[in-house]
Amino acid sequence: MSTSEGLLRITLEFRGGAELLFDNVKKHNVKLPLIDKTWTLRNLLLWIKENLLKERPELFVQGDSVRPGILVLVNEADWELLGGNDYVLKEGDTVLFISTLHGG
Amino acid sequence: MPPTLCFRNCGQRAVLKRPKTGDALCKECFFSAFEDEVHNTIIQGNLFKSGQLAAIAASGGKDSTVLAYVLKLLNDRHNYGLNLVLLSIDEGISGYRDDSLDTVKQNREDYGIPLKILSYESLYGWSMDAIVKQIGRRNNCTFCGVFRRQALDRGAALLKADVVVTGHNADDIAETVLMNVLRGDIARLQRCTAITTAGEGSIPRCKPLKYTYEKEIVMYAYFKRLHYFSTECIYAPNAYRGHARAFLKDLERIRPSAIMDILHSGERLAVREGVRLPARGVCERCNFVSSQPLCKACTLLEGLNRGLPRLGLAKSSKAEQMLETKKRIITAPDF
Numbered sequence: 001m002s003t004s005e006g007l008l009r010i011t012l013e014f015r016g017g018a019e020l021l022f023d024n025v026k027k028h029n030v031k032l033p034l035i036d037k038t039w040t041l042r043n044l045l046l047w048i049k050e051n052l053l054k055e056r057p058e059l060f061v062q063g064d065s066v067r068p069g070i071l072v073l074v075n076e077a078d079w080e081l082l083g084g085n086d087y088v089l090k091e092g093d094t095v096l097f098i099s100t101l102h103g104g
Numbered sequence: 105m106p107p108t109l110c111f112r113n114c115g116q117r118a119v120l121k122r123p124k125t126g127d128a129l130c131k132e133c134f135f136s137a138f139e140d141e142v143h144n145t146i147i148q149g150n151l152f153k154s155g156q157l158a159a160i161a162a163s164g165g166k167d168s169t170v171l172a173y174v175l176k177l178l179n180d181r182h183n184y185g186l187n188l189v190l191l192s193i194d195e196g197i198s199g200y201r202d203d204s205l206d207t208v209k210q211n212r213e214d215y216g217i218p219l220k221i222l223s224y225e226s227l228y229g230w231s232m233d234a235i236v237k238q239i240g241r242r243n244n245c246t247f248c249g250v251f252r253r254q255a256l257d258r259g260a261a262l263l264k265a266d267v268v269v270t271g272h273n274a275d276d277i278a279e280t281v282l283m284n285v286l287r288g289d290i291a292r293l294q295r296c297t298a299i300t301t302a303g304e305g306s307i308p309r310c311k312p313l314k315y316t317y318e319k320e321i322v323m324y325a326y327f328k329r330l331h332y333f334s335t336e337c338i339y340a341p342n343a344y345r346g347h348a349r350a351f352l353k354d355l356e357r358i359r360p361s362a363i364m365d366i367l368h369s370g371e372r373l374a375v376r377e378g379v380r381l382p383a384r385g386v387c388e389r390c391n392f393v394s395s396q397p398l399c400k401a402c403t404l405l406e407g408l409n410r411g412l413p414r415l416g417l418a419k420s421s422k423a424e425q426m427l428e429t430k431k432r433i434i435t436a437p438d439f
Contacts, residue, residue, distance in 0.1 A: 069349075069353040073119075
């Protein structure tokens with residue numbers, strides 16, 4: 001299905017050095033297929049790993065979560081306030097990943 | 105799920121969960137909590153006196169960018185009476201430091217704080233790029249670390265600063281505690297948690313962000329839209345610290361207070377009386393603090409200048425041997 005009703009449009013941003021794992025591209029507008037599935041942050045992470053990550057996935061994903069030391073904000077709010085991995089994405093959400101592991 | 109509201113009952117939407125307390129705060133309440141805590145650390149630690157010249161060690165990274173911003177703000181808000189100056193060290197690593205120095209120059213413009221840049225080239229006669237050509241990529245970080253420690257002291261002395269301020273945060277210090285435990289380095293373990301240390305010259309160093317979590321520094325920079333530089337050094341990263349860091353971050357995920365707990369453990373550790381610690385003397389060549397007659401920086405430099413770049417990396421007995429061999433070769437009669 002490729003009609004626009006079957007897609008979830010969100011924006012992904014990578015900063016603080018995390019963008020280095022994505023060809024140095026900081027902002028990605030993506031469309032996720034909505035086929036019998038709700039998109040949680042956990043699912044999104046798997047999708048990113050398979051579709052966007054360019055190198056060294058272990059620096060971004062650890063187990064089924066984001067690597068400790070990478071901060072996640074959904075629409076400018078800490079994901080820890082939103083249920084973390086279980087947060088269900090909505091149309092138009094912006095998910096920002098900031099690495100704290102670079103430089104000092 | 106309705107949005108979480110700020111714990112301080114201001115009616116605003118919370119934007120972060122504080123790792124130290126678990127409180128959910130809105131943007132404005134987070135800013136004031138963050139700034140008040142740094143202020144309290146400065147007052148309780150008695151870090152500054154009115155009229156002092158404070159040199160902020162500025163790398164262009166997140167910690168020193170936030171440090172410069174907050175120190176300027178608190179100095180104005182609470183009338184510390186400090187004169188601030190940014191001090192940057194240019195190690196001479198092309199494609200890394202030249203970019204981050206642009207960030208520091210931007211800080212100078214944004215915060216109106218004067219900037220002094222000192223290069224390894226001018227201080228030691230060797231840039232890191234030149235050193236890597238001699239030594240390769242295995243031990244170059246030793247040179248860089250040793251030279252940087254002294255460079256800050258030398259720069260501060262040149263500026264006639266009264267105190268050097270560094271951006272070390274709670275995570276950095278917890279990491280250092282772990283590393284010193286793993287290495288059994290009792291002397292460093294004992295002093296690594298001190299908020300003010302003697303430095304290697306005569307100018308004291310202090311860490312106003314000592315109790316500030318890295319997560320909050322990054323969030324503060326993000327919400328304040330502070331611009332910082334975040335690229336890894338092009339030469340080998342510090343592998344040992346990297347492991348300590350990954351371990352600490354794993355612990356933090358399970359229990360965020362782990363960072364503060366390790367820091368407190370470090371502060372509470374006492375060395376039994378009668379344990380012999382290396383005496384801290386003074387280098388006979390440069391007068392900086394050293395436990396050997398010649399400090400590490402001077403030994404490393406000696407090696408570079410004599411064409412024996414590995415000299416300073418070897419144990420002192422082996423270094424003497426290397427010098428002897430070199431002498432014999434040089435003085436050997438030419439048959």
